[in-house]
Amino acid sequence: MNKKFIVILSLWLLPILVHADDVANPEMAQLLQNDMQEYSRIATQTKQNVDYMPYIISAWSSNELSQLGVNTLREALSLVPGVDLSIGTVGTTVPIFRGSNPFAVGQSKLVIDGVVVNDKMTGGYNQFLDMPVAMIQRIEVVRGPGSLLSYVNGYSGSIHVITKANRDDGLAVDDEVFVELGSSEYKMAGFVTSYKDNEFSIASDLFYKVHDQELPVALDRYGNGGDSQQWLDNYNFGVNARYNDFSVKGRLSDRESGASYGQSFSLSEDESDYFDIENNYIEFGYSHDISKDIIIELSLGYMELYRRLQNKVVPDGATVQTPGGPVVLPNGKYFLAEIDEDTFYERIEFQVSALDSHHINFGVHAYQTEMAKKEGRSSTDVMQSFTSYDILIDTPRNMYSLYVDDLIDLSEQTSVQIGVKYDHYSDVESQASPRIALVHRYDNENIYKFMYTHSYREPSWREQYLAQPSFFSSTLDIQPEQVDAYELGYIRKIDLKSHIKINTYFLSNKEQIHAQNPTHTFQNSGDNNLYGYEIEYKNEIENNDQIYFNYSYVDGENVADQKANSARTMVKSYYIHKLNHAFSVSAIAKFVDEKGRIEVDLRDNVDSYTLFDLSANYQNLSAKIDINLSVKNIFDETYYLPSPENTYPDDFEQEGRSVLLTLRKKF
Amino acid sequence: MAVSYSRVVLLVVLIIFSSRAWTETYDPFLLRAEASIFPKIILLDKNLSIKAPENEVTITIVSTSQDDEAATQLMYLINDKYKNGLGDNKLKVNVTTFDIFKELPLATAYIVLQGSEDAYKKVTSYASSHNRIVFSYSYTDFIKKSLISMLVKEKTYIYLNKSAVQLYDIKFIPVFYEIIKIIE
Numbered sequence: 001m002n003k004k005f006i007v008i009l010s011l012w013l014l015p016i017l018v019h020a021d022d023v024a025n026p027e028m029a030q031l032l033q034n035d036m037q038e039y040s041r042i043a044t045q046t047k048q049n050v051d052y053m054p055y056i057i058s059a060w061s062s063n064e065l066s067q068l069g070v071n072t073l074r075e076a077l078s079l080v081p082g083v084d085l086s087i088g089t090v091g092t093t094v095p096i097f098r099g100s101n102p103f104a105v106g107q108s109k110l111v112i113d114g115v116v117v118n119d120k121m122t123g124g125y126n127q128f129l130d131m132p133v134a135m136i137q138r139i140e141v142v143r144g145p146g147s148l149l150s151y152v153n154g155y156s157g158s159i160h161v162i163t164k165a166n167r168d169d170g171l172a173v174d175d176e177v178f179v180e181l182g183s184s185e186y187k188m189a190g191f192v193t194s195y196k197d198n199e200f201s202i203a204s205d206l207f208y209k210v211h212d213q214e215l216p217v218a219l220d221r222y223g224n225g226g227d228s229q230q231w232l233d234n235y236n237f238g239v240n241a242r243y244n245d246f247s248v249k250g251r252l253s254d255r256e257s258g259a260s261y262g263q264s265f266s267l268s269e270d271e272s273d274y275f276d277i278e279n280n281y282i283e284f285g286y287s288h289d290i291s292k293d294i295i296i297e298l299s300l301g302y303m304e305l306y307r308r309l310q311n312k313v314v315p316d317g318a319t320v321q322t323p324g325g326p327v328v329l330p331n332g333k334y335f336l337a338e339i340d341e342d343t344f345y346e347r348i349e350f351q352v353s354a355l356d357s358h359h360i361n362f363g364v365h366a367y368q369t370e371m372a373k374k375e376g377r378s379s380t381d382v383m384q385s386f387t388s389y390d391i392l393i394d395t396p397r398n399m400y401s402l403y404v405d406d407l408i409d410l411s412e413q414t415s416v417q418i419g420v421k422y423d424h425y426s427d428v429e430s431q432a433s434p435r436i437a438l439v440h441r442y443d444n445e446n447i448y449k450f451m452y453t454h455s456y457r458e459p460s461w462r463e464q465y466l467a468q469p470s471f472f473s474s475t476l477d478i479q480p481e482q483v484d485a486y487e488l489g490y491i492r493k494i495d496l497k498s499h500i501k502i503n504t505y506f507l508s509n510k511e512q513i514h515a516q517n518p519t520h521t522f523q524n525s526g527d528n529n530l531y532g533y534e535i536e537y538k539n540e541i542e543n544n545d546q547i548y549f550n551y552s553y554v555d556g557e558n559v560a561d562q563k564a565n566s567a568r569t570m571v572k573s574y575y576i577h578k579l580n581h582a583f584s585v586s587a588i589a590k591f592v593d594e595k596g597r598i599e600v601d602l603r604d605n606v607d608s609y610t611l612f613d614l615s616a617n618y619q620n621l622s623a624k625i626d627i628n629l630s631v632k633n634i635f636d637e638t639y640y641l642p643s644p645e646n647t648y649p650d651d652f653e654q655e656g657r658s659v660l661l662t663l664r665k666k667f
Numbered sequence: 668m669a670v671s672y673s674r675v676v677l678l679v680v681l682i683i684f685s686s687r688a689w690t691e692t693y694d695p696f697l698l699r700a701e702a703s704i705f706p707k708i709i710l711l712d713k714n715l716s717i718k719a720p721e722n723e724v725t726i727t728i729v730s731t732s733q734d735d736e737a738a739t740q741l742m743y744l745i746n747d748k749y750k751n752g753l754g755d756n757k758l759k760v761n762v763t764t765f766d767i768f769k770e771l772p773l774a775t776a777y778i779v780l781q782g783s784e785d786a787y788k789k790v791t792s793y794a795s796s797h798n799r800i801v802f803s804y805s806y807t808d809f810i811k812k813s814l815i816s817m818l819v820k821e822k823t824y825i826y827l828n829k830s831a832v833q834l835y836d837i838k839f840i841p842v843f844y845e846i847i848k849i850i851e
Binding site: 026028029031032033035036037039040042043046049051052169409412441444497 | 694696699700703704707708710711754806807818819820822823824825840842843846848
């Protein structure tokens with residue numbers, strides 16, 4: 001009886017047991033597929049799989065940069081292949097990508113946590129370039145037009161900054177404090193902090209820095225020498241919060257500095273002169289999975305930018321040209337500016353992966369910008385009385401953009417990206433920007449890329465709307481700059497941690513905008529072609545050493561049949577050697593070739609230069625403390641960035657040797 | 668100080684080629700993905716109940732002594748991810764080296780980090796003879812007869828080593844074969 005019962009029971013249970021396996025395991029298989037999707041998403045979002053994406057990208061992590069003693073976004077950009085730095089008005093830094101129009105400010109876009117922060121007045125983003133690396137999780141730099149975000153159109157490049165407070169790799173945000181002390185009374189302190197529970201998370205960051213720097217000037221355009229005031233007083237406060245599908249992110253920033261090389265390229269002896277940009281934004285977001293294959297994203301934002309300037313633009317006793325003839329100004333001339341930009345922006349985007357092998361993004365992006373304030377004042381009696389006027393012709397700029405792109409996996413080895421973006425402006429000719437890119441993974445070691453992109457840069461307000469001639473003048477019916485870019489890339493993965501990347505490009509630039517003419521008038525100044533190549537090599541050796549090297553070459557013309565103000569060749573490299581688990585040393589070497597001038601500028605070329613930085617890093621993993629001591633420009637090389645014609649005859653001398661101490665503590 | 672760029676290039680090239688032998692290191696992101704994905708694959712083995720007595724899945728991570736830091740990190744990641752167990756099973760993760768891996772009890776599955784071909788094959792031979800899965804950190808170790816690996820590129824790929832399938836004689840539930848790529 002018992003035996004019979006056991007046999008019957010076994011026969012009854014067996015299928016149940018077998019079936020139980022079939023039921024439980026498919027659930028696990030589904031979880032496995034979810035994991036695969038999740039890691040693909042994170043890898044794409046955090047550019048872990050950057051080599052397989054249809055762009056030429058360099059990605060840098062904060063940890064890597066910190067070990068090298070690189071402490072600001074500006075300094076990090078100086079390591080990127082093909083990127084050179086130049087100086088614009090009031091000492092603002094202008095990154096130049098692949099030698100493309102060095103006199104245009106907004107050819108590259110800066111995107112912080114998904115928010116484009118280029119201003120409308122100049123197109124620049126200098127106000128964020130002192131952001132400390134300690135606050136940044138990752139920097140991704142796309143060289144060439146297009147952008148990692150469908151709604152952003154870079155012209156020559158785009159810089160994507162992901163702050164630690166907006167960490168997107170699925171890991172918790174570490175609480176962290178950091179302090180930096182350096183030469184010329186440089187001081188900086190800040191923190192990153194976060195809170196998270198199941199449905200709600202919030203993270204915040206803050207830094208405040210001061211720097212009392214002066215740089216020597218031999219002669220300005222009035223024949224005066226002295227020191228340019230480069231002092232800096234800068235803070236930045238950011239918040240990112242998320243509750244279920246809703247998010248809000250905002251940033252308050254203020255960067256006040258000395259007048260540097262001046263608004264109109266003359267040296268001011270008044271040390272109270274200043275240049276202040278306050279830039280604040282807030283963005284509300286909503287992201288929802290409509291279905292397994294469709295995601296909707298909505299965002300609504302507001303950005304304000306206040307620009308304040310006081311600058312003695314003409315020295316005492318100088319002669320200036322007026323419509324009535326030359327006039328001597330015994331007390332010189334002050335120029336004060338108050339320009340406010342208000343921008344509302346909106347975006348709705350759908351991300352669809354419902355069709356086999358297709359990843360489709362489409363959406364609408366719009367902004368409405370107005371010149372909330374555009375007042376200029378000048379004084380020829382040491383600011384006892386002023387003449388007021390509008391700096392800009394009041395022309396609000398509204399834009400809406402329709403975009404769609406589809407990343408199609410033709411096979412496991414080959415994918416194609418096809419996209420187009422149509423931008424309609426209220427005050428500039430509408431533009432369509434098509435793009436087609438192909439990535440072919442011949443095998444796991446050899447990857448090939450081809451990209452064609454058409455893009456444009458809309459004129460900035462100062463290029464289009466200056467109300468009256470001063471140092472610069474503008475052209476009301478100016479046309480956007482346009483580029484057709486053809487890029488080829490090859491990546492050879494030597495092993496898991498070493499690779500060589502080679503890419504070559506041809507840029508057909510049209511309607512280039514600059515003011516390199518006798519009247520300093522911003523105008524479309526013809527077409528030109530640039531071509532070149534870039535090589536990157538990276539290797540980690542026995543877990544103890546890391547080497548990185550890049551070489552870039554660009555030739556052709558960027559200004560009126562000349563290649564001016566940008567280096568033909570650049571070499572940038574670093575080496576990190578771990579002495580043990582706690583100590584490492586590193587070195588950076590940067591070579592920038594000589595730079596030519598525009599045709600009418602008869603000065604000698606700007607000299608080439610080579611800079612070496614050395615750093616020592618101490619890391620205590622258990623105490624979560626990092627200490628870095630770095631000496632920058634260790635050989636105290638005297639080097640110069642180019643000045644425009646008839647301004648500073650001896651160009652802009654840059655900082656010599658400096659020391660920086662950084663302390664970081666995580667909790 | 669004017670230094671010609673050719674000298675800088677030469678200096679860098681000299682540094683590169685005077686370096687010691689190159690070895691491979693570990694991508695933290697890939698380790699994280701493997702820590703999450705490999706244990707789930709173990710549950711898709713049709714004969715798991717035999718290999719996980721008393722509902723305890725044991726994973727042994729094998730590495731060289733130089734790579735013990737990466738192995739320990741992987742163990743922490745797995746333990747953190749599956750602190751409440753693996754499905755209905757308890758989970759135990761061991762870390763050992765190629766020299767002494769046999770001193771530990773037979774595991775449900777092995778994850779093997781980088782190692783010499785001889786050392787590696789001792790693990791794959793031992794595990795395959797007991798029908799235990801060997802996951803390799805890199806699919807490039809398929810030549811050393813590991814069974815499963817993965818790669819995160821534009822997508823996440825799980826690879827099954829075709830040349831080792833018969834050797835291991837492990838049967839997975841059918842849906843597993845729809846997810847993975849079979850390569851040699």
